[in-house]
Amino acid sequence: MIVLALVVVLTVLASAVATSGRRAVEEAQVEIERFEGDLDMRSTQETLLFMLSTHRRNIAGLAALPSPAATAAMLDDDADGASALPTGNDIRLDGTSYRGLGNAAFALQDDAGLLSPNWASPALLEAFYSKLGVPPEQWSGLEAKRLDYQDPDSLHRLDGAEAEHYEKAGRPPPPNRAVATPLEFRRILQWDDALASLDDDRLLGILSAHRGGTINLNSAPASVLALIPGMDEASAQRLVSYRVHSPIVSVWQVRELFPIPPFMEDNVTLFPNRAGNLILWDRRRGVKRLVHWSLTPYAIGGPPWQIDYEVILARENQSDDALGEAPSTPLFTPPDPAGKRLEPDAGE
Template structure:
């Protein structure tokens, strides 16, 4: 190779290197742009999905509130069928109405999943079926802690800390906790007032040391609104087992029996379980309350919206009471991850076109009736 050939070869080498670098840059840039475009498409799809879910939520909630405030409600649930004059009077007096039990004719008040607008699902839980967290004698809550695996000492300590969290003074019970004990663990509290939501149970000192409580969805089994014995018509199985003398098998019997006919008296309950129970007759009430928890979730998202309502006045007795300008009050609303039950829920279809949002798969039964009571 002569000296005169070197500049040309150097130039060719430079061009080759530059070309390789350019190709590498274009490849990296192309991969980056493809990744960016993919992320952008995914983000847009997620936003559209979230927007559609919100539209479905709002439509479902508005329809449900309409039904709650226009239809009769009794032990069967929110009644969707047209009632005769005699049946309306019987509903007000708490008497049998001769209604045929059908899941499509009623919105059940024990967290049954139903198809809402679009791809949304919803359920309604009468909070009278939940365990009172704001009470001076939380006997049912203590039993529930036991069902979650806490021994007697842990249950007593937990209840003592709950009562200290709620009472207005700074004197702590034996094994309870006031401000000093919270500060020692670097935590804020106690609130020295009643719980505002059942999810506030997370804030009680040492309750986070028992993961089984939260695995069993403790906040969804308790209520900050209800203060009486759980209603057997709408209580979950775990709550039923907190009533003295009821076993898991008894609870299952009650759940299956109330699907056929509501429980209206203690004698009927005794027949179901096959024996008398140690239940205070004055505490027994089969009637629905005016505190409802509405849950909304979507098939395509991982979130659920929980809405707590107080109805004004009690809708079941609305024909006997003066109407107010505010038929309901929103106590609070929360968004959180779906529970396993909601993720696997098999929703039932109601016999009303009100949840048929255009392209809904649901078809109204030709034999079903829907009318707003006058």
């Protein structure tokens, strides 16, 4: 009987050890995959930042490979505008998702495709307020509080708010400087209520803090295009679908096909900004990481780019089936088993 009891105890112990061992192996494998995913995202990020600072950006996006026409245009006055034309192998700057290095995926969003409240025209801002459901009689208050939050003095405008108003509301005082990130608009009195319907992911996909009031028709998402007077959600989505096959080459071309009024011509552009969002994620698990970059080609003694801020975003149950292929460039060519990058064929 004692022997039988010992056998049962040993069997239970062996089963427990085996279960614990499997769990430890599984946890270790998860940690290994998480490390590999972080490494893939970091490698993808540095590769794209290098490309952004060394390759041409044109109306279609970021050239994955320098084109002969664009390279030649860099050496002369580019009288024919060759450097602005698509190369046929461009990474879109409109939030399109691509496969990156390893298990990483990424999307690039040009800042000029987003709405910058500090610089946007009144027509675009009013359309944005209306979209948020803010009554027209409150629009002037939003404007006054946005300006008071950022100006260097302590004098408040009509319907504005300065330090005493924030103290009364139990909020930190305004910094009296320009907002550093789009998420900082939530710190402004009345703006927090107006933006409550937007989660961080959607807010960062609409707003920007960059200095520029024009909207890039080649990179703006449908949610931003729909803010242009004359456009609605259906027209905006149609424009997004249209430019997938061919980038927009002139504002006149857009006006012929879409209901954009003439007075908005000065508020739209076809070219990308020198700043934008890079969104990265591991295709297997985890959250998304938004990195805001700015190109600094004229910085003396500094790098050709800088990271302004990073934001961690929740990743919904999104399928990666629609991911575009990795950019066709040696920089994204996967390594061979020996660890060396495979060179493309001479004819590619």
